[in-house]
Amino acid sequence: MKIKTTLMASTAALLVLSGAAFAASPMAGETLAADQTFTYQDIDESPSIDPGMVEDVSGSAVVRNLFEGLMNQDADGNLIPGVATGYDISEDKMTYTFHLRDNAVWSNGDPVTAGDFVYAWRRAADPATASPYAWFVTDITGIKGAGAVGSGDATPDTLGVEAADDHTLVVHLERPVPYFAQTVTHGTMFPVHQATVEAHGAEWTRPENIVGNGAYVLTEHVPQERMVMERNASYWNDGETVINKVVRLIINDETQAFTRWQAGELDLVGVPTGQYLSLKEQYPVEIYSNPRLCTYYYNFNMRPDAPEWMQDVRVRQALNLGFDRSVITEGILQAGQIPAYTFTPPTTAGFTVPVVDAAAMTQEERTAKAKVLLEEAGYGADNPISLEVLYNTSEGHKSIAIAISQMWKENLGIEATINNMEWGTFLEARGAGQFEISRAGWCGDYNEASTFLDLYGSASGYNDAGYNSAEVDALLAAAKTAEDPQPLYTQVETIAAADAPIIPIYFYTSVGARQATLKGWPDNNVENAWYARDLYKVE
Amino acid sequence: MFTYIARRLTVAVPTILILITISFVLMWSAPGSPFMGEKLPPPEVMANLEAKYGLDQPYWKQYVDYLSNVIFHFDFGPSFKFKDRTVNDIIAQGFPVTLTYGFWSFIVAVTFGVGLGVTAAIKHNTWLDYLAVGFAIGSQSIPNYVMAPILVLVFTLWLGWLPGGGWEGGTWDHIIMPVIALSTSYFASIARITRSSMLEVLNSGFIRTAKAKGLPMSRVIIKHALKPALLPVLSYLGPAFVGMVTGSVIIDQYFSTGGIGQFFVNSAFNRDYSTMMGITILVGTLTIIFNLLVDVLYAWIDPKIRY
Numbered sequence: 142m143k144i145k146t147t148l149m150a151s152t153a154a155l156l157v158l159s160g161a162a163f164a165a166s167p168m169a170g171e172t173l174a175a176d177q178t179f180t181y182q183d184i185d186e187s188p189s190i191d192p193g194m195v196e197d198v199s200g201s202a203v204v205r206n207l208f209e210g211l212m213n214q215d216a217d218g219n220l221i222p223g224v225a226t227g228y229d230i231s232e233d234k235m236t237y238t239f240h241l242r243d244n245a246v247w248s249n250g251d252p253v254t255a256g257d258f259v260y261a262w263r264r265a266a267d268p269a270t271a272s273p274y275a276w277f278v279t280d281i282t283g284i285k286g287a288g289a290v291g292s293g294d295a296t297p298d299t300l301g302v303e304a305a306d307d308h309t310l311v312v313h314l315e316r317p318v319p320y321f322a323q324t325v326t327h328g329t330m331f332p333v334h335q336a337t338v339e340a341h342g343a344e345w346t347r348p349e350n351i352v353g354n355g356a357y358v359l360t361e362h363v364p365q366e367r368m369v370m371e372r373n374a375s376y377w378n379d380g381e382t383v384i385n386k387v388v389r390l391i392i393n394d395e396t397q398a399f400t401r402w403q404a405g406e407l408d409l410v411g412v413p414t415g416q417y418l419s420l421k422e423q424y425p426v427e428i429y430s431n432p433r434l435c436t437y438y439y440n441f442n443m444r445p446d447a448p449e450w451m452q453d454v455r456v457r458q459a460l461n462l463g464f465d466r467s468v469i470t471e472g473i474l475q476a477g478q479i480p481a482y483t484f485t486p487p488t489t490a491g492f493t494v495p496v497v498d499a500a501a502m503t504q505e506e507r508t509a510k511a512k513v514l515l516e517e518a519g520y521g522a523d524n525p526i527s528l529e530v531l532y533n534t535s536e537g538h539k540s541i542a543i544a545i546s547q548m549w550k551e552n553l554g555i556e557a558t559i560n561n562m563e564w565g566t567f568l569e570a571r572g573a574g575q576f577e578i579s580r581a582g583w584c585g586d587y588n589e590a591s592t593f594l595d596l597y598g599s600a601s602g603y604n605d606a607g608y609n610s611a612e613v614d615a616l617l618a619a620a621k622t623a624e625d626p627q628p629l630y631t632q633v634e635t636i637a638a639a640d641a642p643i644i645p646i647y648f649y650t651s652v653g654a655r656q657a658t659l660k661g662w663p664d665n666n667v668e669n670a671w672y673a674r675d676l677y678k679v680e
Numbered sequence: 681m682f683t684y685i686a687r688r689l690t691v692a693v694p695t696i697l698i699l700i701t702i703s704f705v706l707m708w709s710a711p712g713s714p715f716m717g718e719k720l721p722p723p724e725v726m727a728n729l730e731a732k733y734g735l736d737q738p739y740w741k742q743y744v745d746y747l748s749n750v751i752f753h754f755d756f757g758p759s760f761k762f763k764d765r766t767v768n769d770i771i772a773q774g775f776p777v778t779l780t781y782g783f784w785s786f787i788v789a790v791t792f793g794v795g796l797g798v799t800a801a802i803k804h805n806t807w808l809d810y811l812a813v814g815f816a817i818g819s820q821s822i823p824n825y826v827m828a829p830i831l832v833l834v835f836t837l838w839l840g841w842l843p844g845g846g847w848e849g850g851t852w853d854h855i856i857m858p859v860i861a862l863s864t865s866y867f868a869s870i871a872r873i874t875r876s877s878m879l880e881v882l883n884s885g886f887i888r889t890a891k892a893k894g895l896p897m898s899r900v901i902i903k904h905a906l907k908p909a910l911l912p913v914l915s916y917l918g919p920a921f922v923g924m925v926t927g928s929v930i931i932d933q934y935f936s937t938g939g940i941g942q943f944f945v946n947s948a949f950n951r952d953y954s955t956m957m958g959i960t961i962l963v964g965t966l967t968i969i970f971n972l973l974v975d976v977l978y979a980w981i982d983p984k985i986r987y
Contacts, residue, residue, distance in 0.1 A: 185946060186762070186946070188761050188762060188763055188950075189762070189763035189764065191763065191764070194763055268722070268724035268725050268727075268728050269728055271725050271728040271729045271732060272725070273715070273725075275722070275725055276722070279722075291722065291724070291725075292722065292724055293724040343758075343763050343764050344764050345764070346763075346764045347764055363773065363847070363938050364762060364765060364770070364773065364938065364943075365774070365936075365938045365942045365943060365946070366846065366847050366936060366937065366938025367846065367847075367848070367938070390845075390846060390936060391936060391938075392845060392936045393933045393936065393942065393945075393946075394933060394934055394936075396829070397828075397829070397832065397844065397845060397934055397935075397936070400829070400832055400833065400836065400837055400844060401832075401836065401843075401844035401845060403837055404836045404837045404840065404844055406836075406843060406844055
């Protein structure tokens with residue numbers, strides 16, 4: 142028998158009852174502008190705007206405007222109804238049943254059915270499609286049989302997703318995946334119109350061919366120049382849409398884009414590198430810096446063959462504490478980045494950051510403690526540590542590595558040399574554990590703590606530190622089936638903070654400039670999942 | 681003359697073939713893969729991708745297939761980056777854009793360049809000459825990547841007269857700034873070449889004779905001096921024209937015109953080999969054709985040249 146879990150019951154009930162999705166909602170006293178055209182800049186053209194093929198962040202934004210998945214995200218990244226009004230989860234958490242609304246239609250008038258999702262997901266996973274994001278379906282979602290479909294060992298129709306009827310989509314998972322519902326907001330999981338895809342092949346995404354189910358339809362696309370999306374009158378929630386036209390301009394040059402923004406040609410642009418602070422002073426309202434679901438950190442090499450000092454948790458902690466992160470964020474990066482003392486960004490949905498000593502201390506206290514720890518471990522002037530920091534070639538990474546090694550030398554007397562490698566070579570060396578300390582950056586694939594914490598698992602392919610904790614492994618396994626995995630996540634982070642397999646350095650931010658007249662931007666959505674239908678412009 | 685053209689054409693064909701061959705070899709020996717992103721696709725996907733683009737074939741077969749497609753079908757194949765476009769689509773979209781403002785830049789550069797050069801030569805060592813030379817040197821020493829931002833600053837940000845970029849089908853207000861930015865340095869070169877060549881001609885014997893016969897100065901210039909004075913300019917115009925119509929990469933990038941230059945640069949970054957090849961061949965072929973045209977024009981204008 143299927144039951145709704147306590148957590149989801151309230152959510153699902155709420156979703157069905159309210160029936161309303163997040164939409165553009167001008168506040169009292171605001172007068173809507175006569176011209177509701179939203180013009181924004183992207184740096185480069187996207188390889189594809191086909192949901193099954195999309196691979197870049199800016200292309201995903203286009204996909205979110207032209208198509209709609211089962212669930213959407215609100216301004217804070219919470220799930221809200223999309224094509225589905227809600228969903229049920231089976232008792233064993235292995236079966237998800239999505240209930241599709243009956244008024245969702247494609248831009249050609251066809252109804253959006255559960256079969257469209259089945260087709261789209263099979264297509265994305267099928268190696269014959271050769272989607273650069275096939276891994277999202279095959280490795281991340283945990284849909285039954287996805288791995289075998291992805292490797293070509295099973296036919297796409299064995300994928301564990303079925304249309305019980307036109308408005309009921311049943312998904313069978315291989316294992317409980319606490320974040321599964323989150324994954325359906327990802328472009329790769331959006332439906333595609335089978336007849337259109339089959340009729341036009343790769344060219345189905347051109348304006349003259351495309352059929353979508355989003356709030357906007359594609360009316361013009363000149364690659365490397367512009368893309369125009371106009372309001373889709375047949376979209377089920379069109380009544381609450383305000384922006385009539387979305388214009389996406391490709392402007393390679395950041396400075397040029399910013400000048401055009403200053404001239405009022407665009408509503409939203411990126412901020413030229415290195416100019417955030419000075420421009421923020423000039424445009425305090427317009428320039429923003431929003432948290433992202435990404436962490437910059439250093440790995441310790443914890444493999445058995447690593448140097449002896451690195452096996453000592455006190456030394457690792459000393460290195461973790463012995464430098465000032467604000468020098469990096471405020472002195473070097475200068476774009477509102479947030480110093481990090483834990484791996485999972487605090488903005489991750491549902492995640493409670495554990496109380497970590499390092500975060501609460503002042504830098505003087507951290508440095509003092511680092512000195513004590515290092516002394517306890519038996520290292521100092523008479524027994525100095527020398528180490529090497531490995532990073533992939535980039536001026537930015539270099540500045541950070543220099544700053545940190547300088548601070549280690551001043552504060553702890555540690556001799557650190559820095560070494561860089563070209564990206565491909567670097568990945569190989571890091572993966573093989575041929576380093577002492579290595580740079581890393583990680584962005585969440587979905588908005589749930591496990592997208593970060595799974596890297597602490599001893600079996601993770603991205604566990605470059607070689608961290609191996611039976612306790613963490615057990616907690617991560619338990620989290621997969623737990624009613625509420627969040628306390629377990631917090632526990633994992635607490636253990637990791639004590640073991641220090643990595644040095645968290647900072648959390649990334651996304652910076653941009655928007656006209657003060659543009660409202661409704663989801664500043665708190667850490668995946669930067671914005672929907673033009675939620676925006677509006679005021680006088 | 682016709683045998684000359686025929687001879688030049690027979691040389692042009694192998695030149696283009698060599699160009700294709702060298703580009704092809706360079707392309708396949710460059711490190712990296714067009715399909716490699718942050719995460720390398722699994723082997724099954726990689727195999728399908730390679731099959732789709734014919735990369736699973738031996739090199740000689742890829743080369744022969746590519747060559748026969750290009751020569752017999754004028755087909756440059758699918759873009760490795762843009763899933764819904766072929767290289768032919770990209771050229772068909774980007775080239776007319778670049779051609780349009782390149783053409784106008786050429787007209788502007790030649791008209792003003794020759795005009796200014798001739799004026800300076802006639803008014804040799806007067807304030808007009810100094811002004812013209814100063815202006816030409818000034819223009820030439822401002823590279824277009826400096827010129828473009830200055831134009832945008834003045835005409836878009838301060839005056840608000842012109843849009844700061846884009847193309848929108850090529851309306852006149854989108855063409856003006858790219859044309860100014862692109863033609864400036866060519867214009868300056870043309871003016872300087874015209875001036876020095878004109879000065880040389882004006883000091884030669886047959887001009888003195890013409891003047892001695894009592895011909896009015898305007899007639900001396902137009903009828904006798906201009907044609908020989910323009911010969912050095914002409915040899916400069918061939919490559920200049922190709923340079924302008926195939927687009928200054930900087931102009932395309934800076935003004936976001938969607939022109940061919942933008943695709944060219946980005947295709948290199950993205951390892952979009954087929955697009956890179958297609959544009960390289962296009963530019964190479966145009967260069968050869970225009971050089972040939974210039975040589976023919978030369979023979980036609982200069983009676984001293986016989987082929």
